[in-house]
Amino acid sequence: xxxxxxxxxxxxxxxxxxxxxxxxxxxxxxxxxxxxxxxxxxxxxxxxxxxxxxxxxxxxxxxxxxxxxxxxxxxxxxxxxxxxxxxxxxxxxxxxxxxxxxxxxxxxxxxxxxxxxxxxxxxxxxxxxxxxxxxxxxxxxxxxxxxxxxxxxxxxxxxxxxxxxxxxx
Amino acid sequence: xxxxxxxxxxxxxxxxxxxxxxxxxxxxxxxxxxxxxxxxxxxxxxxxxxxxxxxxxxxxxxxxxxxxxxxxxxxxxxxxxxxxxxxxxxxxxxxxxxxxxxxxxxxxxxxxxxxxxxxxxxxxxxxxxxxxxxxxxxxx
Numbered sequence: 001x002x003x004x005x006x007x008x009x010x011x012x013x014x015x016x017x018x019x020x021x022x023x024x025x026x027x028x029x030x031x032x033x034x035x036x037x038x039x040x041x042x043x044x045x046x047x048x049x050x051x052x053x054x055x056x057x058x059x060x061x062x063x064x065x066x067x068x069x070x071x072x073x074x075x076x077x078x079x080x081x082x083x084x085x086x087x088x089x090x091x092x093x094x095x096x097x098x099x100x101x102x103x104x105x106x107x108x109x110x111x112x113x114x115x116x117x118x119x120x121x122x123x124x125x126x127x128x129x130x131x132x133x134x135x136x137x138x139x140x141x142x143x144x145x146x147x148x149x150x151x152x153x154x155x156x157x158x159x160x161x162x163x164x165x166x167x168x169x
Numbered sequence: 170x171x172x173x174x175x176x177x178x179x180x181x182x183x184x185x186x187x188x189x190x191x192x193x194x195x196x197x198x199x200x201x202x203x204x205x206x207x208x209x210x211x212x213x214x215x216x217x218x219x220x221x222x223x224x225x226x227x228x229x230x231x232x233x234x235x236x237x238x239x240x241x242x243x244x245x246x247x248x249x250x251x252x253x254x255x256x257x258x259x260x261x262x263x264x265x266x267x268x269x270x271x272x273x274x275x276x277x278x279x280x281x282x283x284x285x286x287x288x289x290x291x292x293x294x295x296x297x298x299x300x301x302x303x304x305x306x307x308x309x
Binding site for chain 1: 173174176177178180181182184185187188189190191192193194196197198199200201203204205237238241242244245246248254258261262265266268271274275278279280282283286287290291294297298301302305306309
C-alpha cells in the first residue's frame, strides 16, 4: 500500500505539470511549442545516458550483497573502517531511508556516528550516475568534486567522532 | 534465468520506472521555465556574492528531493542560464547530502541530535565543497 502511494507521487507531479501546460496554453498558446521543443531536446540528450545508468545499476545490484556488507561493516576497525564507510556509501543502492534500519543496528553493535555520517555522505556519490554528470559538467569537474566530497565525508566523520567522544550526541 | 540476475534486473528497472514520471515532469517544467522566465530573473536571484548565492543554491538543493539525475538536469540548465558553477555545485551537493524530507525518519532511527547536526553540517559542507571544487577546477 505504501509502495503504491509512493509510486503515485511521481505521476501526480507529472499530472500537475501537464495541467500547468494546459492552463498556460489557454492563456498563451504561442509559448507551448517552444517549451515542448526545448524539453524534447533535453530528452534526446538524456535517453542514451539512461541506458548506461541502467547497465551500471544492474552490475552494482548483482555484485553487492547487503547481508554480507552488513557483517563486514560491523567487524571492521581503524583506517579500514573509514575505507569501508566510503566504499560502502558509494556502492550502496536504493533510497537513503532504506539504509537507516541497518545503520541503527550497526550503531547498537558499537559502530560510531562518525562511521555512519561518512557512510551517508558518500551515498551522494553514485557511480551509476557518473555518465550523466560528465555529460552536463565534464570529466574534470566530476573527478574533482568526487575527491573533494570523499575528503569532506572523512572530515564530517571525524567531527562526529569528536562530538560523540565529548558526549555531545 | 538466474534468480539473482533477475532480481538485479528488476530492482533497477523498477527504480528507474518510479523515477520516470518525475523526470518527465521536471524536463517539461524546465522547458516551461526556460521559455517563460527571462534570464534577468536568475541574475536578480543570484547576483549578490558567491557565499550568499551558494546559501540560496544549497537551500534550494536541501528542499528538493528525489533522484540525483533530476538535480544534474536542473543544475546543467541553471549553468546554461549563466548561474555560477559554485552556486550550481552547492545546489547539487545539498540535493544529495541534505535530506529535509527524510529528516523525521533519520531522527527516529538514528537519533534526533545526530540527524539534525548531520543535516546542518551537510548544508555547510555543501557550500565549502562547492567553493573548493570550483577553485581546484579553475586552477587545473
